Amino acid sequence: MSGPLLGPARRMFELALGEMLWGRRAVFMGLAAGAPILLAVVARLTLAGGSAVLVVNGSRIDSEAMFGTAVSLLYLRFIVPALGVFYGTSLIAEEIEEKTITYLFVRPMARGAIVLGKYLAYLVCVVAVVLPSAALVFVIMVPFASIGPLFGTVLRDLGVMALGLATYGALFLWAGVSFKRPLVGGLIFVFGWESVALVLPGYVRRLTIAYYLQPTVPGVATLLAVAIIALFLAMQTIERREYVLEQ
Amino acid sequence: MIIAADHLSKWYGHVSGLNDVTVSLPEGITGLLGPNGAGKSTFMKLVTGQLRPSAGSVRVFGEPIWGNPAQYRRLGFCPEHDAFYDHMTGVEWVAALARLHGMDDDAAAAAAKRALEAVDLLDVGHRKIGSYSKGMRQRVKLAQAIAHDPQLLILDEPLSGMDPLMRRRTIRLIKEWASAGKSIVVSSHILHEIEAMTANIVLMHNGRVVAEGDVHQIRALIDEHPHRVWIRAQDPQAVARTLLARLEPSRGVADDVASVRFEEGAVVVETPKPDAFYARLTEIAASGEAGLIEEVTSPDDNLQAVFTYLVKP
Numbered sequence: 159m160s161g162p163l164l165g166p167a168r169r170m171f172e173l174a175l176g177e178m179l180w181g182r183r184a185v186f187m188g189l190a191a192g193a194p195i196l197l198a199v200v201a202r203l204t205l206a207g208g209s210a211v212l213v214v215n216g217s218r219i220d221s222e223a224m225f226g227t228a229v230s231l232l233y234l235r236f237i238v239p240a241l242g243v244f245y246g247t248s249l250i251a252e253e254i255e256e257k258t259i260t261y262l263f264v265r266p267m268a269r270g271a272i273v274l275g276k277y278l279a280y281l282v283c284v285v286a287v288v289l290p291s292a293a294l295v296f297v298i299m300v301p302f303a304s305i306g307p308l309f310g311t312v313l314r315d316l317g318v319m320a321l322g323l324a325t326y327g328a329l330f331l332w333a334g335v336s337f338k339r340p341l342v343g344g345l346i347f348v349f350g351w352e353s354v355a356l357v358l359p360g361y362v363r364r365l366t367i368a369y370y371l372q373p374t375v376p377g378v379a380t381l382l383a384v385a386i387i388a389l390f391l392a393m394q395t396i397e398r399r400e401y402v403l404e405q
Numbered sequence: 406m407i408i409a410a411d412h413l414s415k416w417y418g419h420v421s422g423l424n425d426v427t428v429s430l431p432e433g434i435t436g437l438l439g440p441n442g443a444g445k446s447t448f449m450k451l452v453t454g455q456l457r458p459s460a461g462s463v464r465v466f467g468e469p470i471w472g473n474p475a476q477y478r479r480l481g482f483c484p485e486h487d488a489f490y491d492h493m494t495g496v497e498w499v500a501a502l503a504r505l506h507g508m509d510d511d512a513a514a515a516a517a518k519r520a521l522e523a524v525d526l527l528d529v530g531h532r533k534i535g536s537y538s539k540g541m542r543q544r545v546k547l548a549q550a551i552a553h554d555p556q557l558l559i560l561d562e563p564l565s566g567m568d569p570l571m572r573r574r575t576i577r578l579i580k581e582w583a584s585a586g587k588s589i590v591v592s593s594h595i596l597h598e599i600e601a602m603t604a605n606i607v608l609m610h611n612g613r614v615v616a617e618g619d620v621h622q623i624r625a626l627i628d629e630h631p632h633r634v635w636i637r638a639q640d641p642q643a644v645a646r647t648l649l650a651r652l653e654p655s656r657g658v659a660d661d662v663a664s665v666r667f668e669e670g671a672v673v674v675e676t677p678k679p680d681a682f683y684a685r686l687t688e689i690a691a692s693g694e695a696g697l698i699e700e701v702t703s704p705d706d707n708l709q710a711v712f713t714y715l716v717k718p
Binding site: 165166169170172173176177256257258260261262263264265266267268269397400401402403 | 417453454455456457472474475476477478480481482484486488489490493501502504505506507549
């Protein structure tokens with residue numbers, strides 16, 4: 159990596175933070191955060207009306223269990239990886255596609271600083287949207303009396319979501335600086351490979367991010383390691399690779 | 406020498422973009438002239454460290470540029486492509502890029518305003534770039550290249566899409582920068598544009614440098630070929646009428662229009678005397694007698710004909 163990193167990365171972070179809210183994927187982020195809240199409101203109103211929202215084998219599922227399902231199926235298996243794929247792959251690839259990367263490459267800073275600044279902007283942005291969304295869903299769905307006892311569990315869930323966003327984002331950022339059409343591959347990995355591998359017997363499931371996000375698996379160290387290594391590789395790749403912008 | 410290329414080559418897969426170029430560019434203004442596909446943009450991308458040489462080397466201020474970001478403190482680049490963060494205003498965009506040079510907010514804002522003022526865009530600096538005309542977008546690109554006061558400017562087709570008045574203004578600006586001690590490499594496929602800025606020309610064709618220096622012979626050759634000019638205007642008929650009216654012998658005006666034809670929203674003129682024609686067109690645009698002239702371009706087949714002649718065995 160050539161030149162100082164942190165100062166330029168901070169300046170890049172500030173520029174990228176504004177960009178995050180303007181990209182065409184900003185609408186997707188709004189939907190990803192807003193849809194679960196809407197669903198939670200509907201569930202809450204249905205429960206208040208005395209109807210069961212979810213019944214399994216004749217037993218009515220309570221709101222705490224429904225929140226757990228929302229976290230594991232909606233957030234960790236859909237929203238978190240989807241945001242990681244859409245934003246991670248686009249952070250650099252979109253600048254290349256739109257040829258605005260030129261303006262960043264001719265500045266006196268290591269290219270790695272561009273990657274680091276953009277990644278941090280992504281992380282701040284998605285964490286600031288997804289975590290409050292999940293917290294709000296919790297408050298809406300869980301009865302007031304249960305909020306206290308479940309608070310620790312919710313904090314753990316939010317931490318896992320943040321870690322998932324960090325890991326998926328870094329992994330697909332690396333894909334975005336390495337491949338020309340990273341989005342399709344990313345979607346196949348997340349919604350194809352991860353779905354299949356998780357139900358396969360043996361150790362194959364360990365080759366997914368989703369496995370380490372499960373509450374029964376102690377995966378914090380693995381997820382952190384994957385995030386840091388992927389980010390480092392993305393920074394190394396952009397330093398060495400040349401990007402030919404088509405005329 | 407500001408820039409020194411030594412047996413510099415660049416291949417895109419099996420396609421050659423630049424082929425064994427050895428050239429040294431001195432201080433002052435150097436014009437890179439050549440038709441589309443000549444290798445001008447590839448050369449500029451190598452000089453600005455965006456591409457890595459496939460063979461040979463390029464040095465800027467005596468140092469390599471690839472993987473050497475410190476060099477960008479002394480270098481400003483205006484790319485050819487029309488790419489922006491369209492939702493930002495001119496001031497925001499130029500200031501944001503100036504901040505990447507290490508300036509604090511106040512210094513970057515001041516630098517952005519100075520740069521926009523230099524290119525006559527300060528009055529629309531608060532508008533979003535997405536609402537700018539083609540000429541304004543060209544100028545805001547120039548502004549981001551000069552905001553950090555670089556020693557060397559690399560300008561890829563900077564006059565493309567500008568109206569005649571802004572073209573003249575920008576040429577004057579480039580010459581002023583050179584007078585202030587800056588070095589400038591500017592590319593174009595229009596000899597008359599380059600000639601208005603400098604006599605020091607590097608001619609490129611098919612990825613090679615075919616001639617360099619003060620090229621009067623090339624100029625003579627180009628004058629032998631009719632030069633086509635595409636003029637987009639609010640009222641193309643009025644522009645044609647004004648140009649042709651001046652041809653009447655009774656008015657004693659030089660015969661600088663060989664033919665005229667119309668395309669959608671534009672008039673295409675063939676001229677045997679480009680210098681005289683461009684001067685007259687600028688006057689017409691300034692006077693407003695033929696309405697608003699929005700854009701003037703010249704297709705590169707003018708040059709292509711000359712290069713075909715030059716390189717034939």
